[in-house]
Amino acid sequence: VHWRASQVSGPSGSSGTAAAARRNANSFAISPYYLKIDERGREFARLTEAPSDDSSPADDPSEEALADEVAMSMLSVTTKEIMQSNLGSTTVLAGGRGHGPSSTATSRGATVGSRPGKHETLAHRTMEYLSRMFTSTGGFHHDFPEQFGQSVGKLCREMLKLPPEPRVLRLSPPVYVLGDIHGNFQDLFYFMDNLMQFGSLQYTACSFLFLGDYVDRGDWSVEVVAYLFAMKLLSPQTVFLLRGNHELHEVNGDEGQYGATSLKARCVALLGEALGEELWVGINSVFSTLPLAAAVGRIFCVHGGIPRYSGGPDTRLAVLSRPDFPALNSVDPQPGDDQTRAMFRQAALDLVWGDPATNEEEPYLDAWGFGPNHSRNADKIVVYGQQAIDTFLNNNDFDCIIRAHEVKQQGIRFCKQARVLTVFTSSAYCGTGNGAGAVFIARDTMRMISVAMGATGVLNGGRNLSSRVLSAIPSPPHLCLVGPPSAPVPTPTPRAVFSSALPGPTSDSTDNRPPSPIPPSSALAAAAPAFAADLNPRPL
Numbered sequence: 028v029h030w031r032a033s034q035v036s037g038p039s040g041s042s043g044t045a046a047a048a049r050r051n052a053n054s055f056a057i058s059p060y061y062l063k064i065d066e067r068g069r070e071f072a073r074l075t076e077a078p079s080d081d082s083s084p085a086d087d088p089s090e091e092a093l094a095d096e097v098a099m100s101m102l103s104v105t106t107k108e109i110m111q112s113n114l115g116s117t118t119v120l121a122g123g124r125g126h127g128p129s130s131t132a133t134s135r136g137a138t139v140g141s142r143p144g145k146h147e148t149l150a151h152r153t154m155e156y157l158s159r160m161f162t163s164t165g166g167f168h169h170d171f172p173e174q175f176g177q178s179v180g181k182l183c184r185e186m187l188k189l190p191p192e193p194r195v196l197r198l199s200p201p202v203y204v205l206g207d208i209h210g211n212f213q214d215l216f217y218f219m220d221n222l223m224q225f226g227s228l229q230y231t232a233c234s235f236l237f238l239g240d241y242v243d244r245g246d247w248s249v250e251v252v253a254y255l256f257a258m259k260l261l262s263p264q265t266v267f268l269l270r271g272n273h274e275l276h277e278v279n280g281d282e283g284q285y286g287a288t289s290l291k292a293r294c295v296a297l298l299g300e301a302l303g304e305e306l307w308v309g310i311n312s313v314f315s316t317l318p319l320a321a322a323v324g325r326i327f328c329v330h331g332g333i334p335r336y337s338g339g340p341d342t343r344l345a346v347l348s349r350p351d352f353p354a355l356n357s358v359d360p361q362p363g364d365d366q367t368r369a370m371f372r373q374a375a376l377d378l379v380w381g382d383p384a385t386n387e388e389e390p391y392l393d394a395w396g397f398g399p400n401h402s403r404n405a406d407k408i409v410v411y412g413q414q415a416i417d418t419f420l421n422n423n424d425f426d427c428i429i430r431a432h433e434v435k436q437q438g439i440r441f442c443k444q445a446r447v448l449t450v451f452t453s454s455a456y457c458g459t460g461n462g463a464g465a466v467f468i469a470r471d472t473m474r475m476i477s478v479a480m481g482a483t484g485v486l487n488g489g490r491n492l493s494s495r496v497l498s499a500i501p502s503p504p505h506l507c508l509v510g511p512p513s514a515p516v517p518t519p520t521p522r523a524v525f526s527s528a529l530p531g532p533t534s535d536s537t538d539n540r541p542p543s544p545i546p547p548s549s550a551l552a553a554a555a556p557a558f559a560a561d562l563n564p565r566p567l
Contacts, residue, residue: 063437064478128158128219128226146185150257153178157254161216167250169297176298176306179249182256183309187316189263195347196267196321201233204328204466206431206438206450207271208237210245210288214454214463215254217478222465228262236321238431238450239271239330239379242279242290244457249293252310267321271330271431272379274314277357280307315354319378320347323468327425331432332381332411334374335397341422346374359407377409382433383447384412416443429466437477438464448473454480 063072156175160167169175203222208215224231241255242248258266273279279290286292290310295303320329327333334343346352353368358376360369382400384392389412392398396415399405411419420426428447434456440449454463462479 062476128223146260149181150260153182153253153257157250161212167247172297176302179253180306180309182253183313185260186256186313192318193348194319194352195344196318198234198321198323200324200468200470202236202323202468203233204236204429204450204468205452206238207240207453208251209240209453210242210248210251211453212247212250214452215251218465228258234265236267236328237269238328239269240273240431243273243285244288248290249297268317269321269330270314270317270319270379274317275358276311315356319375325426326429326468328429329378331379331430332377333419334377335409336395338395344423346370376407380408382410383442384410413443416446420446434461436461438462439475439477
């Protein structure tokens with residue numbers, strides 16, 4: 028059963044009806060089940076406990092249908108085509124994945140067998156080095172910190188040589204979306220180890236979109252930055268990094284707020300005062316060039332919020348898409364800014380800092396659905412409510428917003444009548460017990476993954492639990508099988524060559540079924556307790 032998200036909500040009147048009519052032909056659907064992973068294993072849990080009478084009951088899948096899905100999940104069609112056309116044999120995989128996700132030296136889109144460029148070799152060696160050290164020790168202790176720091180500096184310079192990207196990316200599914208990482212290399216490595224096909228970007232038939240906040244509060248901010256920059260250099264057409272509020276030098280340089288876990292402190296601890304500050308400046312020079320948002324089909328993806336609006340023609344996306352939108356070192360208002368630059372700064376500030384309004388804040392918002400954000404900085408940061416969300420989505424022909432910026436107990440949570448989905452990809456955040464989440468967007472369907480705290484742990488001398496938890500899970504489009512959570516989840520018998528590979532996205536027979544109406548907000552309010560609990564809802 029799938030729910031049609033365009034029927035979740037919308038402003039009353041002809042404009043809302045017309046907008047809904049425009050979306051009906053190509054609306055995305057939300058599967059009512061999500062993949063829950065913890066130390067006990069994996070199971071499919073339901074998003075809501077009590078669906079309304081308007082929603083169709085879930086159909087139990089037949090054994091034959093499940094068998095077909097398992098057979099299809101063994102290896103994606105796209106991967107087979109890549110292997111046949113570029114390699115001609117599978118002998119190169121005889122050694123397996125080795126030390127976790129790294130990458131081949133050939134970047135995505137390059138001809139197999141061609142000589143890799145210097146930046147590709149550097150990126151490959153960086154990923155391989157980080158993967159080997161992490162899987163062998165469960166952390167990082169660099170024997171030659173200056174050499175590692177120089178490599179990260181080179182990655183920064185190579186990143187600045189890439190063709191500039193627009194402030195709003197336009198991407199096509201399939202795409203994995205990941206939220207805040209905050210220096211948590213453990214969880215980043217866990218997801219990449221299981222989502223990269225054969226441990227390589229080259230054979231992964233989908234894109235990766237990271238929503239920002241890569242640094243601060245965690246122990247491995249420099250290593251996370253190095254890994255993500257290396258991924259981007261190896262596959263610039265399939266790896267996309269958005270900017271969050273922690274990709275601002277005022278934030279990641281605030282040692283008073285974040286102490287030894289700030290990015291600046293980590294750089295100094297690695298290289299010393301002078302070289303460490305130089306590396307910190309180099310990393311922030313890349314951060315200033317990152318895109319601010321992405322449109323994945325009809326889904327708007329951003330770190331925090333939406334630009335504020337006060338009536339009249341809605342030109343917000345047009346402003347963000349202007350070719351003269353500058354790379355901003357700061358999103359705070361600056362003395363001497365002209366009207367245009369002040370407009371750019373405010374739009375960027377809203378995107379990286381904004382939060383959905385709580386139910387208690389809704390009555391105090393203005394006529395357009397915006398109000399001061401008292402949890403952060405009421406003088407400059409805003410919250411956006413249901414009216415603001417509906418207006419933005421309808422005016423720009425989107426169905427929903429995927430954002431990060433707030434920790435959630437299960438790593439994922441819907442709000443605002445399921446028109447906003449928050450994803451947080453760093454577990455045990457600041458000592459709490461939250462899990463980590465990710466979202467998979469496949470054509471017209473969103474599927475969610477929630478990993479409980481501890482499932483991504485590195486235990487027993489550095490053995491990553493991913494081989495135990497996820498090695499035999501069907502391909503990503505099948506992460507959310509149709510059927511009640513009590514239905515047995517089939518486990519395919521891995522083939523010898525592909526025993527440690529998680530198959531990538533391919534066609535999904537359930538995506539072709541006509542979606543059922545999504546329950547109204549009253550049913551969504553009865554969400555499972557796992558999705559209802561939040562921890563520290565607005566971390567800085």
